[in-house]
Every structure is written in C-alpha cells, then in structure tokens.
Amino acid sequence: MTCLPARTDRKLGLVIDLDTCVGCHACVTACKGWNDQGYGAPLSDQEPYGAQPSGTFLNRVHSYAVQPDEMPAQIINFPRSCLHCEDAPCVTVCPTGASYKRAEDGIVLVNEDACIGCGLCAWACPYGARELDQAAGVMKKCTLCVDRIYNEALPEEDREPACVRTCPTGARHFGDFADPESHVSRLTAEREGFALMPGMGTKPVNRYLPPRKKDRPAEASPLAPLLDIRAGGLAGWLDRVLGKI
Amino acid sequence: MHPAPSVILFTVLSGAGFGFLALLGIFGATGTAAFFLWGLGYGLAVAGLVSSAFHLGNPRRALLAFTQWRTSWLSREAWAAVITLGLFAPQALADWLGFDWGRGFGIAGAVMSGVTVFASAMIYAQIRAVPRWHHWTVPLVFLGYWATGGLVLGGVAPLALPALCVLGGVLALHWHFGRRAFARAAETMESATGLGGIGAVSVFEQPHTGGNYLLREMIHVVGRKHAERVRMIAMVCSVMLPVIALAWLGGVTGVVLAALTHLLGALAQRWLFFAEAEHVVGLYYGQRGGGAASG
Numbered sequence: 001m002t003c004l005p006a007r008t009d010r011k012l013g014l015v016i017d018l019d020t021c022v023g024c025h026a027c028v029t030a031c032k033g034w035n036d037q038g039y040g041a042p043l044s045d046q047e048p049y050g051a052q053p054s055g056t057f058l059n060r061v062h063s064y065a066v067q068p069d070e071m072p073a074q075i076i077n078f079p080r081s082c083l084h085c086e087d088a089p090c091v092t093v094c095p096t097g098a099s100y101k102r103a104e105d106g107i108v109l110v111n112e113d114a115c116i117g118c119g120l121c122a123w124a125c126p127y128g129a130r131e132l133d134q135a136a137g138v139m140k141k142c143t144l145c146v147d148r149i150y151n152e153a154l155p156e157e158d159r160e161p162a163c164v165r166t167c168p169t170g171a172r173h174f175g176d177f178a179d180p181e182s183h184v185s186r187l188t189a190e191r192e193g194f195a196l197m198p199g200m201g202t203k204p205v206n207r208y209l210p211p212r213k214k215d216r217p218a219e220a221s222p223l224a225p226l227l228d229i230r231a232g233g234l235a236g237w238l239d240r241v242l243g244k245i
Numbered sequence: 246m247h248p249a250p251s252v253i254l255f256t257v258l259s260g261a262g263f264g265f266l267a268l269l270g271i272f273g274a275t276g277t278a279a280f281f282l283w284g285l286g287y288g289l290a291v292a293g294l295v296s297s298a299f300h301l302g303n304p305r306r307a308l309l310a311f312t313q314w315r316t317s318w319l320s321r322e323a324w325a326a327v328i329t330l331g332l333f334a335p336q337a338l339a340d341w342l343g344f345d346w347g348r349g350f351g352i353a354g355a356v357m358s359g360v361t362v363f364a365s366a367m368i369y370a371q372i373r374a375v376p377r378w379h380h381w382t383v384p385l386v387f388l389g390y391w392a393t394g395g396l397v398l399g400g401v402a403p404l405a406l407p408a409l410c411v412l413g414g415v416l417a418l419h420w421h422f423g424r425r426a427f428a429r430a431a432e433t434m435e436s437a438t439g440l441g442g443i444g445a446v447s448v449f450e451q452p453h454t455g456g457n458y459l460l461r462e463m464i465h466v467v468g469r470k471h472a473e474r475v476r477m478i479a480m481v482c483s484v485m486l487p488v489i490a491l492a493w494l495g496g497v498t499g500v501v502l503a504a505l506t507h508l509l510g511a512l513a514q515r516w517l518f519f520a521e522a523e524h525v526v527g528l529y530y531g532q533r534g535g536g537a538a539s540g
Binding site for chain 1: 323446
C-alpha cells in the first residue's frame with residue numbers, strides 16, 4: 001500500500017560521517033556487488049566495456065570543494081543514497097503499490113513484481129535515490145540490505161548493510177534512530193548530524209555528520225614560510241639593482 | 246526533465262481528445278456525423294492513453310495502476326479516464342442511432358473528462374522536487390488546453406475565441422511564475438549537501454564518469470537554451486494562429502487550420518514543459534539553475 005504508516009516501530013537508517021569519508025567508493029562497489037546476487041533484479045550495466053558505459057547503482061559518491069571565507073578550500077566526499085524518509089514522496093505517488101514503507105522498521109522498499117517502471121517515484125525523490133534498471137525495467141533503490149540485516153544465516157558481524165560493513169574508515173553507521181540510546185542517535189546528537197534538504201518536507205531518517213572544524217588553520221600549509229623568499233648574494237644585489245631601475 | 250515523446254503525445258492528444266469529447270457530450274451531434282465526430286474524440290483520447298504506456302518499463306502490469314487511488318494521482322487519472330470513456334459511450338450511441346436519452350451521460354462525461362485532465366496535471370504539480378511544476382498554474386494550463394482544444398477542434402468560434410485569449414493569459418502567467426520557481430524553492434548546492442555552513446560548495450569531481458538514469462531522465466539540459474524560441478512558437482501556434490484562422494478565415498478551412506496549429510502549439514508547449522523543468526537532484530551534480538535564471 002502506498003499510504004505511509006502513521007508511525008514506524010523502528011527507524012532504521014544510516015549515519016554518514018563526512019569528516020571521515022575518504023571517497024574511496026568501496027561502499028559503491030560493495031553495494032553493487034551485494035545487490036547483484038540475491039534481492040530482486042540484479043543491478044544491470046549497459047555497455048560496461050563499450051564506448052558509453054552506464055549502469056544502475058544505489059549509492060553514488062560525490063566530491064565537493066567547499067570554500068570557506070578565509071581559509072583554503074576543503075574537499076568533502078559525499079555518499080548519496082536513499083534516506084528512507086518518514087514522509088517519503090516516492091511511496092505515495094506510486095500508482096501500483098509497488099513502493100512501500102515498512103511499518104515495522106521504516107525501510108522504503110520496491111516490490112519489483114508490481115512495478116510498471118513508470119519512473120514517477122524517481123521524479124518525486126529530491127535526492128536522486130532511485131534509478132530505473134534499464135535491463136529489468138523496474139525501479140531499484142537502497143534496501144538498507146534488508147536481506148542481510150535480519151539474515152540469521154550470516155555471522156552476526158555481517159548483519160548490517162554491505163556499504164557499512166565494507167567502509168574501511170568507519171564513515172558509515174547503521175542503526176535505529178527511534179531509539180535515543182542507539183549508536184546512530186548518539187552520534188547524531190554529539191556531532192550535530194543534519195538532514196538533507198529539509199525544505200522538501202520529506203523528513204529523511206538518514207543523517208550526515210559535518211566535517212569537524214579545522215583546529216589548526218595557521219599550520220594548514222607547512223610550505224607557507226617558504227613563500228616569503230629573500231634572495232642573498234649576487235641574486236640579492238641583482239634584485240636590489242633591478243628594483244631601482 | 247527528459248521530454249519523452251510518449252508522454253508529450255499522451256498529454257497533448259488525450260487533453261485535446263477529452264476536450265472534444267466534452268464538447269460533444271454537452272452539445273451533441275446527429276446521424277453519421279455523430280459517428281465520425283465521436284470517433285475522432287475517442288480516437289484522440291485513446292491514442293493518447295495508449296502512447297502513455299510506451300514510457301513504462303513493464304507495460305504488461307499496467308492494470309495494477311488502478312489500485313492506489315487513495316494516494317496516487319497517476320492511479321486516480323487512470324480511474325477517471327476509464328470512467329469518462331465509459332460515461333461518454335451511451336451518449337455517443339444515442340447521438341449516432343438517434344435515441345432520445347437526454348444529455349445526462351454526456352454532461353457527466355464532460356465533467357469527468359475535466360477531472361481526468363486535472364488528475365493528469367496533478368501528477369506533475371504534486372512533485373515538489375521539480376519547482377517549476379509544483380505550482381497552481383500547471384492544472385490551469387492543462388485545463389486551458391483541454392477546454393480550448395475541444396472548442397477549436399469543434400470549430401465553435403464564439404466560444405473558442407475567448408477561450409484562446411484566456412489560454413494565452415494562462416500560459417503567460419505560468420511562464421511568469423516558472424521563471425522564479427527554482428529560486429523560490431530556495432534549494433541550493435549548499436542546502437542539498439548541508440555544507441553551506443562551511444562555505445560555498447562546488448563540484449570537485451563527479452561521482453561517475455559515464456551517464457546514468459538520473460542524468461538522462463532528470464538533468465536534461467539540451468532544451469533550455471532554446472526556451473525563449475519554443476515559448477514563442479507555443480504562443481503563436483496554440484493561441485494566435487488559431488485566433489486568426491477562426492476569426493478571419495472561418496469555414497472548414499479555418500477550423501482545420503486552427504485545429505492543426507493549435508495542436509502543434511500544444512506539442513511545443515508540452516515539450517518545453519518537460520525540457521525546461523529542473524529537478525533539484527541536479528544540484529548534487531552542480532547543474533544549478535542555468536535554465537531558471539534565463540527562462
């Protein structure tokens with residue numbers, strides 16, 4: 001059903017630490033790998049070795065240059081995936097009931113057997129979280145690895161989303177935002193985690209942790225002293241003479 | 246947004262078709278003429294609905310689209326379209342075969358055809374992520390083409406001429422608000438990434454070197470640079486030329502010319518409606534507001 005649940009018992013989601021992410025794209029690869037081999041239609045590629053390679057991914061890592069007023073620019077790597085919104089516009093627009101939000105844990109999923117591939121949900125999502133698979137003609141999106149997190153066939157440490165499990169810097173965290181004592185809730189509170197485009201009224205569950213403040217800006221460039229060059233000897237004499245002409 | 250030909254044809258043809266059917270429903274026709282006129286209306290509306298199936302990834306499951314009318318405008322549109330076509334059927338039969346059944350079915354069908362077109366428009370107008378579409382002028386434009394299209398196709402000059410003038414005004418209003426729509430939504434690269442507190446955000450490197458579904462479907466930029474010209478074509482063809490053809494030319498030639506130019510203009514308007522609409526996801530790719538500023 002495309003009516004959103006009034007409330008969900010749990011709010012499963014991700015915290016993404018923009019301070020720690022190094023932009024290695026391991027989460028992208030792990031996501032593609034896991035979602036190629038079990039849940040729903042595999043994430044297809046078109047012309048993977050051809051002139052115009054393209055494919056379906058549920059997670060994309062952007063890199064931004066952010067320019068503060070009086071400091072050098074910062075490069076911030078920015079993984080973007082489904083935020084499992086509480087007011088998910090992608091769910092309510094779906095004409096077939098293929099898109100739904102689970103009342104028990106808040107995960108937004110697509111029932112691919114009912115998806116007609118109209119693409120309206122992808123239009124409704126402000127975050128570009130959904131991609132229509134060109135081979136299967138059905139909408140694909142992050143499942144929060146619903147086939148891992150409850151999977152008792154997996155060792156306990158693997159029962160988290162593939163992107164979180166694989167992240168080499170620990171920049172991704174998985175947990176229940178409805179529980180104020182959970183790891184993700186505490187991280188969000190301590191580090192002032194924020195939601196993306198709150199103005200769109202979607203109430204995202206996922207939170208992003210801002211990069212920490214640079215605490216030693218004066219020492220940001222170890223080369224700075226070398227820039228103030230004073231020539232001596234012959235070069236110094238030339239510098240003085242040429243400066244007077 | 247990607248201007249998919251199937252969706253452009255769908256909205257233009259079904260809009261004009263439903264408008265023409267509404268006109269027939271209210272005023273009626275008789276004898277053999279009724280057969281062909283109702284046939285034209287049904288042909289246009291059904292051709293539009295069929296072409297909409299071509300942009301589906303899995304059209305064989307299309308019947309499922311009737312299930313979610315509680316929340317989905319697309320589902321509501323599907324229901325409204327079927328109910329409308331069903332309501333008109335007995336009226337068309339009565340007109341053709343000369344049964345004296347009154348105009349109840351026709352008038353009910355006319356009302357429902359308006360509801361159908363309104364539902365079509367709401368599919369777009371409900372989407373907050375496309376600020377240019379998320380506006381009350383969008384249903385007005387769709388309903389404007391519905392009413393005007395019907396009157397122009399029917400050649401009812403005394404009603405079509407004022408309707409065309411109103412449509413011109415509605416288009417101007419729609420474009421006027423559209424110009425500032427993206428800015429009004431107040432979403433920027435800074436709000437999209439949440440990094441505005443640190444400083445100005447720009448793309449350092451894109452997340453992928455090839456294209457993807459998002460870029461093809463929602464970050465279509467080709468059309469925006471010709472926006473002014475297409476706007477002109479839409480206004481001249483769908484409003485001004487039909488006015489000239491109906492007011493000065495008159496007769497069958499006038500009606501045919503007015504109808505053809507009007508539909509051509511409607512196609513131009515609908516192409517632009519998609520091509521110049523910007524989706525906020527473009528912000529993540531640094532494709533910000535180029536078209537919004539100029540268009």
